[in-house]
Amino acid sequence: MKTPKNVITAAILITAFLLLVTAGCVLFLLAARKDSDACTAEIYQDGKRILSIPLDRVSETYTLDIRGKDGCVNRIEVRPGSIGVVYADCPDRLCVRQGFVSSPSVPVTCLPNRLVILLRSRGAADDAGPDAITY
Amino acid sequence: MRVKKLTVLGLYAALSLAIYAAESALPPLAPIPGFKLGLANIVTLLLLRRYSLKDAALVLAVRILLSALLFGHLLSLFYSLSGGLLSLFAMFLTGKLLRNRFSALTGAMGGLAHNTGQLAAAFVVTSTPGILSYFPLLLPAGILTGLFTGLCAGFADRFLPRQEF
Numbered sequence: 001m002k003t004p005k006n007v008i009t010a011a012i013l014i015t016a017f018l019l020l021v022t023a024g025c026v027l028f029l030l031a032a033r034k035d036s037d038a039c040t041a042e043i044y045q046d047g048k049r050i051l052s053i054p055l056d057r058v059s060e061t062y063t064l065d066i067r068g069k070d071g072c073v074n075r076i077e078v079r080p081g082s083i084g085v086v087y088a089d090c091p092d093r094l095c096v097r098q099g100f101v102s103s104p105s106v107p108v109t110c111l112p113n114r115l116v117i118l119l120r121s122r123g124a125a126d127d128a129g130p131d132a133i134t135y
Numbered sequence: 136m137r138v139k140k141l142t143v144l145g146l147y148a149a150l151s152l153a154i155y156a157a158e159s160a161l162p163p164l165a166p167i168p169g170f171k172l173g174l175a176n177i178v179t180l181l182l183l184r185r186y187s188l189k190d191a192a193l194v195l196a197v198r199i200l201l202s203a204l205l206f207g208h209l210l211s212l213f214y215s216l217s218g219g220l221l222s223l224f225a226m227f228l229t230g231k232l233l234r235n236r237f238s239a240l241t242g243a244m245g246g247l248a249h250n251t252g253q254l255a256a257a258f259v260v261t262s263t264p265g266i267l268s269y270f271p272l273l274l275p276a277g278i279l280t281g282l283f284t285g286l287c288a289g290f291a292d293r294f295l296p297r298q299e300f
Contacts, residue, residue, distance in 0.1 A: 003236055010232045014240050018278050021247065025271035032268075047262030094168050106272065107265050111168050111257060112210065118265035 032105040039104060041083045043076070044116040055081050055102070055119070072113040083117055084108060140300040144182075144190060148197045151178035155202050169214070169253050169273055172280050173246060179219075180226055180242055180288035184235050185297065188227050195219050214256045221252030238292070242285015243278045250277035 043051040045066060061079045063086065068074075074095065075087035084100035090112035098108045101119055108117040155175040164170060175198060182191035199219055203212035225248030229241045250273040258266055 004234070007232075007234050007236055011237045011240055014229065014233070014237075014244065018240075018243055018247070022275045022278060025275050028271045032271075042265075044261070044263045044265065092163075094163065097163065098167070105268070106167075107268055109168050109257075109261075109266060109269070111214075111260070114261050116261055116263040116265055118263070118268075 029105060032103070039081075039102065039119045039121050041078070042118045042120060044118060046114050053078055053083070055079075055083060066113075066115060068113045068115070074110055074113055074115050076117070083119070085110065085115075085117070088113065137300060139298075140190075143298045143300055144194055147178055147182060148194045148201075151175045151194060151198045152201055152205075154178065155198060156206070159206055165276075167269065167272055167276070169218075169250060169257070169269070170276050173249060173284055174287075176222065176242070176245060176249070176281075176284045177287045177291060179223060180230075180238065180245065180285060181291050181295070183223070183226055183230055184238070184288065184292050188223070191227075192220075192223060195223055210260060213260065214253050217256035218249040218251075218253035222246070222249035224248070238289030239282045239285040242283070242288060243281040246277035246279070246281020246284065247274060248277075249281075250274060 039055045041051075041053045041055050042049050043053075043066065045068065050066070051064075055078070058078055058080045061077060063075055063077045066074045066076060073087070073089050074085050077084055077086045077100075079100065082100040082102040084098070085095040085108055088095050088110055090110055092112070095108055095110035095113075095115070098106075101108055101117070104119040104121050107119070109115070152175075154177065158172060158174045164172065178198075179191050179195050182194055199212065199215045203209070203215060207215075222245040226241050226245035229244040233241060235241075251270075254267070254269055254273055258264075
């Protein structure tokens with residue numbers, strides 16, 4: 001059976017759409033990777049920001065425990081310039097496997113304990129103005 | 136529901152649950168929440184091609200409920216339902232549009248919709264906007280894995296004996 005023409009048109013349009021989405025995502029990831037020097041780690045639990053740590057001002061590695069409502073625990077290790085989860089009592093421990101992050105492109109998430117660690121580059125937040133002005 | 140239909144759909148539900156169980160026994164491919172092959176989607180897509188939206192939805196609902204009871208916790212039920220239903224509708228519409236040709240494309244749209252729904256559900260649960268920055272990773276991942284499961288469903292449709300009811 002021959003494929004009707006409008007089906008082929010639809011297939012081409014869908015392929016184009018999928019390629020566009022992929023290309024957009026890849027470009028976005030590449031753009032986010034650049035600004036990674038001065039980061040602040042923000043720890044959210046149940047949507048509320050509970051901690052904010054400027055990672056470039058951390059000089060010694062330390063750990064802290066975040067306890068959830070039902071006694072869930074995530075042990076977070078803060079290193080100079082990076083942050084990650086080293087222990088969790090959730091079933092899959094995906095947050096531990098996500099390792100340490102040092103750039104704002106991807107957050108560390110523990111969905112069972114509703115914990116999100118987000119990096120925000122301070123360059124983007126504070127001095128959003130122009131780098132220099134000449135007259 | 137006729138006995139034959141009940142039996143055939145029950146078999147498909149068991150098949151998709153078995154595929155789901157086998158897949159969750161594998162180590163995660165990448166340490167990103169929500170990133171997986173979604174092999175059980177092959178069964179959903181196959182049912183959508185062969186029977187109807189209603190039958191596919193029924194088997195999907197049974198599989199999601201049973202898998203949440205057997206392997207997950209309550210929250211994973213919410214993620215799976217949101218992702219699964221969105222992907223079911225996306226694949227239904229794409230399948231109609233393409234008249235069941237190009238099964239890989241239908242699967243890709245399903246994978247895309249699944250990850251969108253799942254991430255939206257995660258956003259609702261954690262209510263943290265930062266979690267949305269997983270989108271640029273999860274969308275291409277959904278397209279890629281969807282292309283694969285779609286291809287599998289196309290082959291399964293060709294080679295698996297058809298049961299009429």
